[in-house]
Amino acid sequence: MTVPDATVNIARIPVPNPGSALLNFAIDAEACVACLACVRTCPTDAIAVAGEAPLLQIVDELCIRCGQCFAACPHDAVRVGGEIGRALAAAARGDGVLILSPEAAAHFYPATPEQVVNACYEAGFRTVTRGVIGDELVAAEYLRLWEEEAWGTMIRSTDPVVVDTIRARYPELIPYLAPVAIPAVAEARYLKARQGSHFPVIYAGISPPARSPDLHAAITFADLEELFRARGVSVLSQPGYFHRVPEERRRHLSAAGGMPLAMLEEFRHTTGRFRVIRGLDGLAALARAVSVDRLELGFVDMLSYERALDHPLSGPKEELYWRRALLASTEPPRSRIPVVDSTVVASVGAVFAIKPRAIEPDPQVVGTFLDAIGLGPNGRPWDCGACGFATCRRFAEVAALGRATLRQCTPYQERRADEARSAAAVDVLTGLSTYRVLRDRLTYEIERSKRSNERFAVMFLDLDRFKQVNDTYGHEAGNDILRGVAAEVRHAVRASDVAARYGGDEFVVILTRTDLAGAARVGEALRAGIEGVGRRLGYPAGVITVSVGLAEFDPKQTSEHDLLVAADRALYRAKASGRNLVA
Numbered sequence: 188m189t190v191p192d193a194t195v196n197i198a199r200i201p202v203p204n205p206g207s208a209l210l211n212f213a214i215d216a217e218a219c220v221a222c223l224a225c226v227r228t229c230p231t232d233a234i235a236v237a238g239e240a241p242l243l244q245i246v247d248e249l250c251i252r253c254g255q256c257f258a259a260c261p262h263d264a265v266r267v268g269g270e271i272g273r274a275l276a277a278a279a280r281g282d283g284v285l286i287l288s289p290e291a292a293a294h295f296y297p298a299t300p301e302q303v304v305n306a307c308y309e310a311g312f313r314t315v316t317r318g319v320i321g322d323e324l325v326a327a328e329y330l331r332l333w334e335e336e337a338w339g340t341m342i343r344s345t346d347p348v349v350v351d352t353i354r355a356r357y358p359e360l361i362p363y364l365a366p367v368a369i370p371a372v373a374e375a376r377y378l379k380a381r382q383g384s385h386f387p388v389i390y391a392g393i394s395p396p397a398r399s400p401d402l403h404a405a406i407t408f409a410d411l412e413e414l415f416r417a418r419g420v421s422v423l424s425q426p427g428y429f430h431r432v433p434e435e436r437r438r439h440l441s442a443a444g445g446m447p448l449a450m451l452e453e454f455r456h457t458t459g460r461f462r463v464i465r466g467l468d469g470l471a472a473l474a475r476a477v478s479v480d481r482l483e484l485g486f487v488d489m490l491s492y493e494r495a496l497d498h499p500l501s502g503p504k505e506e507l508y509w510r511r512a513l514l515a516s517t518e519p520p521r522s523r524i525p526v527v528d529s530t531v532v533a534s535v536g537a538v539f540a541i542k543p544r545a546i547e548p549d550p551q552v553v554g555t556f557l558d559a560i561g562l563g564p565n566g567r568p569w570d571c572g573a574c575g576f577a578t579c580r581r582f583a584e585v586a587a588l589g590r591a592t593l594r595q596c597t598p599y600q601e602r603r604a605d606e607a608r609s610a611a612a613v614d615v616l617t618g619l620s621t622y623r624v625l626r627d628r629l630t631y632e633i634e635r636s637k638r639s640n641e642r643f644a645v646m647f648l649d650l651d652r653f654k655q656v657n658d659t660y661g662h663e664a665g666n667d668i669l670r671g672v673a674a675e676v677r678h679a680v681r682a683s684d685v686a687a688r689y690g691g692d693e694f695v696v697i698l699t700r701t702d703l704a705g706a707a708r709v710g711e712a713l714r715a716g717i718e719g720v721g722r723r724l725g726y727p728a729g730v731i732t733v734s735v736g737l738a739e740f741d742p743k744q745t746s747e748h749d750l751l752v753a754a755d756r757a758l759y760r761a762k763a764s765g766r767n768l769v770a
């Protein structure tokens with residue numbers, strides 16, 4: 188295997204305008220229905236879920252621009268946009284150099300590649316290239332590096348998504364990344380070296396690098412369509428032949444994406460030291476193999492997708508083979524001679540700095556979230572995935588960093604709802620039912636009594652001179668008395684009865700299937716029991732007493748209103764007759 192002549196001299200060319208060129212991913216709050224499908228697919232947990240609107244937000248520094256969320260969203264709520272303003276300005280000025288990546292052929296179909304290139308010139312770009320030069324430069328550099336040094340393991344570095352993921356999550360793999368720029372960057376440097384660094388280079392395509400200082404702007408094909416509209420250019424009205432002598436479109440030594448053809452063929456047929464990994468899932472195993480097991484894997488051809496055409500921004504999955512066939516049919520024949528001008532001095536080298544590691548979640552806070560989530564009925568974590576995370580622990584870690592909220596957790600929300608329901612049903616001080624439960628149950632008992640013709644009774648209890656007791660002994664003592672009385676009431680009634688705190692020092696009991704005589708027996712037992720409560724709590728005899736009023740529901744005559752009025756009147760009679768009585 189020989190290094191071809193086209194190898195360029197390595198000399199980094201300083202470029203102005205740092206920090207530019209990236210695609211932005213954002214969620215449209217209007218279109219988003221919070222189904223969390225995007226959260227489930229995001230490999231970097233970059234989608235934060237807030238408690239209030241906007242519910243979902245993409246955390247820019249964590250986003251590796253993989254496009255998974257774009258493909259996963261069933262509601263077209265994920266928006267992807269490049270720096271169309273910069274591109275438009277460059278086109279309007281007429282000084283922009285456009286790298287039009289080859290996948291444009293599929294996006295703009297049925298327009299031909301010639302028509303798309305013509306449209307780019309018509310829109311005002313000074314030079315339009317087809318992204319082949321970058322592939323050629325990068326392929327030559329791979330060959331040179333592989334020849335020059337004995338690499339035990341070399342990882343392909345021309346996929347920005349892979350590079351960004353390695354930098355952020357597997358820094359131990361950085362020494363194994365081939366120090367080669369991605370083709371768009373290599374081509375941008377080459378074009379600036381050839382035409383002058385003051386010409387802004389714009390990349391239109393699927394997967395630009397994030398924040399490259401070498402590109403003036405990066406735009407999507409949809410942005411380019413928008414730019415054509417803004418510049419009043421119709422692609423389909425362009426001639427079907429190049430109306431300007433085209434920039435180089437033929438390949439000599441590279442395959443799509445910048446792999447050298449010679450390397451692909453040689454490795455496949457001889458040494459076997461060539462591994463193909465597709466998808467980011469393979470990175471964990473790769474990291475272990477090289478940094479823990481110290482294996483030498485040869486050249487690792489790693490891409491987040493098979494090719495740019497598989498990228499979610501390229502279009503629907505089901506059209507993948509159509510896109511591939513279309514692109515293959517538009518590829519011109521290979522050149523027998525190098526297509527890159529070897530006199531142009533441009534760097535294709537790359538340095539990969541380690542990204543600051545994401546802040547680790549505080550284990551204590553993670554624990555608090557796990558406690559709040561609780562365990563499933565089998566005593567193990569629920570791990571139901573309803574929040575968008577595969578496990579409760581993963582959710583808790585992200586929540587501890589403030590990028591997820593317990594509102595996402597269905598079991599937690601259900602438990603909270605149950606708790607709220609029971610809080611509304613139980614009086615906090617006494618543990619008896621609340622007035623709300625009493626009303627519901629009274630309605631139910633009246634209906635049941637009307638249907639079955641069975642009577643039931645209602646008992647009103649009111650502590651005698653309770654205000655005085657409170658004033659004399661204090662409110663805490665008053666609360667102890669109320670708790671003691673409630674316990675006595677609970678003890679005196681059956682499970683089928685309802686005992687409720689009516690308010691203050693008043694209690695109401697519904698005695699099911701009980702007539703007035705039976706209710707009087709219960710009332711008397713309660714009256715005596717409550718005297719006993721006073722004694723047990725250490726009050727003098729006669730201080731803690733209760734008056735009881737009874738009424739019976741007659742299905743033929745009484746209404747709910749009449750029943751309560753009757754019980755209230757009976758209570759009044761008991762009070763008027765000297766208190767500590769059942770009436």
Ligand code: SF4
Pocket residue numbers: 212228229230231232233234245249250251252253254255256257
């Ligand atoms: S583009 Fe990828 S990394 Fe960024 S938010 Fe979407 S799924 Fe996550």
Ligand code: SF4
Pocket residue numbers: 214218219220221222223224225226243259260261262263264265
């Ligand atoms: S997939 Fe994400 S962005 Fe789309 S609707 Fe669901 S939550 Fe919203």
Ligand code: SF4
Pocket residue numbers: 560569570571572573574575576577578579580582583595596597598599
């Ligand atoms: S229980 Fe909650 S946190 Fe755990 S996986 Fe299910 S929804 Fe997520």
